[in-house]
Amino acid sequence: MKKNLLIGLATLSFVLVLTSCGKVPQTEIDAATAALDAAKTAQADAYLPEQFVALQDSLNAILATIETEKSKMFKNFGDAPAKLSGIAEQAQQIAGQVEAKKAEVKSQADTLMVQVKLLSTENSKLVIKAPKGKEGAAALDLIKTDIATADSTLSEASALIAKGDFIQALDKAKSANDISLKVNGELKGAIDKTK
Amino acid sequence: MVLKRKKVAFVLILFFVPGICFILLNLPQKPPSEKIKTALKSLADARKSKAHIYFPKLFQDSEKLYKSAMYHLRVQNEKSIFKRQFFLSEFSATFSIYFANKAKKQAVIISKDLKASVKSGIRGLKDELNTFDPFIRKLPVPEKIRKEFSHAVLFLSESDIAYKKSEYLNSHNKLDKAYNCYTKAFEYTDSILSEYFTNIEEWQRLSEKAINKSRKNKSYVLIIDKFSHQGMLYFKGNIKRTYTVELGRNWIGNKLYSGDKATPEGEYKIIGKKNGNSTKYHKALLINYPNENDHQRFKLNIRNGIIKKSDQIGGSIEIHGGGGKGVDWTDGCVALTNKDVDNLFNLVPSGTPVLIVGSLKNLDSYYNF
Numbered sequence: 001m002k003k004n005l006l007i008g009l010a011t012l013s014f015v016l017v018l019t020s021c022g023k024v025p026q027t028e029i030d031a032a033t034a035a036l037d038a039a040k041t042a043q044a045d046a047y048l049p050e051q052f053v054a055l056q057d058s059l060n061a062i063l064a065t066i067e068t069e070k071s072k073m074f075k076n077f078g079d080a081p082a083k084l085s086g087i088a089e090q091a092q093q094i095a096g097q098v099e100a101k102k103a104e105v106k107s108q109a110d111t112l113m114v115q116v117k118l119l120s121t122e123n124s125k126l127v128i129k130a131p132k133g134k135e136g137a138a139a140l141d142l143i144k145t146d147i148a149t150a151d152s153t154l155s156e157a158s159a160l161i162a163k164g165d166f167i168q169a170l171d172k173a174k175s176a177n178d179i180s181l182k183v184n185g186e187l188k189g190a191i192d193k194t195k
Numbered sequence: 196m197v198l199k200r201k202k203v204a205f206v207l208i209l210f211f212v213p214g215i216c217f218i219l220l221n222l223p224q225k226p227p228s229e230k231i232k233t234a235l236k237s238l239a240d241a242r243k244s245k246a247h248i249y250f251p252k253l254f255q256d257s258e259k260l261y262k263s264a265m266y267h268l269r270v271q272n273e274k275s276i277f278k279r280q281f282f283l284s285e286f287s288a289t290f291s292i293y294f295a296n297k298a299k300k301q302a303v304i305i306s307k308d309l310k311a312s313v314k315s316g317i318r319g320l321k322d323e324l325n326t327f328d329p330f331i332r333k334l335p336v337p338e339k340i341r342k343e344f345s346h347a348v349l350f351l352s353e354s355d356i357a358y359k360k361s362e363y364l365n366s367h368n369k370l371d372k373a374y375n376c377y378t379k380a381f382e383y384t385d386s387i388l389s390e391y392f393t394n395i396e397e398w399q400r401l402s403e404k405a406i407n408k409s410r411k412n413k414s415y416v417l418i419i420d421k422f423s424h425q426g427m428l429y430f431k432g433n434i435k436r437t438y439t440v441e442l443g444r445n446w447i448g449n450k451l452y453s454g455d456k457a458t459p460e461g462e463y464k465i466i467g468k469k470n471g472n473s474t475k476y477h478k479a480l481l482i483n484y485p486n487e488n489d490h491q492r493f494k495l496n497i498r499n500g501i502i503k504k505s506d507q508i509g510g511s512i513e514i515h516g517g518g519g520k521g522v523d524w525t526d527g528c529v530a531l532t533n534k535d536v537d538n539l540f541n542l543v544p545s546g547t548p549v550l551i552v553g554s555l556k557n558l559d560s561y562y563n564f
Contacts, residue, residue, distance in 0.1 A: 053239075060235055061232070061235055063265075064228075064231045064232060064265065065232075067226075067231075067265060067268050067269060067272065068227075068228035068231060070272045071226035071228075071268065071271065072226070141341075142331075142336075142341050145338060145345050146345050148345075149345040149348075149349055153349060171353065171356050171357070172353075174356050175349055175352040175353045178348075178349075178352040179345070179348060189521075
């Protein structure tokens with residue numbers, strides 16, 4: 001009787017050990033998923049795409065491992081909880097870095113936009129100084145078109161900044177800068193001819 | 196005791212043997228873990244190859260199938276271990292791998308092709324714009340056309356920026372926009388130029404005739420080439436001097452009426468020399484516009500409705516100073532720098548023939564595309 005009782009206890013302990021290994025780390029899954037969602041909301045996928053995708057892939061891989069492990073009779077989630085916690089931590093770090101990256105891109109766009117604005121103002125002044133005769137002002141209409149194109153591109157960049165799309169805003173500012181520099185060169189060249 | 200053991204054995208046989216048989220017959224199925232891992236890796240690889248950009252439909256199908264595989268896995272995991280069937284999960288994972296690999300393979304090819312085509316497209320359009328730029332800056336084209344050209348330059352810059360960021364599809368789309376704008380500007384300008392250059396043979400003939408006359412009469416002749424903005428002074432059939440000239444704002448095409456800001460084309464001669472207070476442009480050489488040909492053409496244009504009956508033929512076309520502005524600015528006269536007009540004024544007497552032509556070289560020699 002005593003022997004049977006011991007066997008029973010041993011079996012129960014064994015079962016307990018097995019089931020304790022097989023507990024789904026739901027809290028860690030939820031935390032990692034929420035952290036990655038938060039990073040996405042912070043636009044990590046746009047500003048730090050490589051890091052974000054790497055984390056997303058890691059989370060998907062762990063979730064797949066957990067799901068397949070759940071199919072087994074003796075579940076073993078091993079180091080999945082630790083990995084999930086790591087992902088949650090990294091996702092939080094990335095979300096923090098996104099803000100810095102966004103500020104950096106915005107600052108680049110702002111700086112370039114100020115430069116383009118100055119260049120545009122200079123170009124508008126140069127147009128006045130540019131060679132004129134009886135019909136000179138009309139001839140310079142062609143150059144004014146380029147100035148208008150650069151200005152409207154700059155306005156688009158400002159609108160993108162207001163919408164928080166700093167990457168696109170920076171690209172637009174770069175294009176406006178290209179055109180403004182070209183116009184500046186043309187005007188200075190035309191003015192130099194008259195000196 | 197023996198009987199008791201037999202009873203135990205009987206009970207064991209009665210319960211355990213069928214139990215073992217049941218377990219053996221309903222062995223829990225193995226989940227398709229490897230397939231799912233592979234599907235996930237294939238999807239990650241496809242994304243790395245930008246399949247989600249180049250083949251979004253194929254990539255999304257692969258993603259959907261992966262999600263379906265996971266869904267079926269979860270559904271089966273909720274069932275009793277002996278009742279789980281993973282074939283749907285495995286099936287979905289298998290097709291997810293297939294689609295992801297297909298998307299990746301095609302994305303790699305298209306990305307490579309697109310990179311090469313965009314690179315050469317950007318370079319090609321840059322060259323075309325550079326070649327075309329002097330024309331559009333020189334020709335009196337409407338604002339709308341100038342805008343198209345300006346936008347072509349803008350979109351090309353955006354395409355270049357996207358290319359440098361390895362965003363080849365975006366770069367390709369911007370390049371397309373740039374080409375569209377450029378094509379509109381080019382086609383319009385090309386049509387003006389093609390029409391303008393229809394008289395090239397006549398211009399070349401008149402030029403040859405004028406040079407021969409200069410050689411024969413041992414005299415001066417001034418040939419103004421409107422397109423190249425050059426004036427060539429010949430003496431005894433040889434070029435003596437070349438001047439840069441500035442023309443009327445709408446210099447392209449022949450003069451039709453007074454105030455059209457066009458510089459006339461034809462065979463003229465100097466009929467008056469002005470300096471001092473008689474001209475506000477330093478020095479001036481008056482030519483005999485309108486001549487007999489101009490009067491005939493003017494009448495014909497009125498008859499054909501090209502110009503209004505109330506239009507005037509105009510006059511007072513001069514070769515004068517005040518030039519060197521780098522733009523075409525006159526009302527139809529030919530402007531030289533004061534230094535050049537001094538030189539010309541001193542060299543040529545009244546009566547010197549002046550030939551004004553659209554161009555001396557044909558259009559192809561200007562195009563270099």
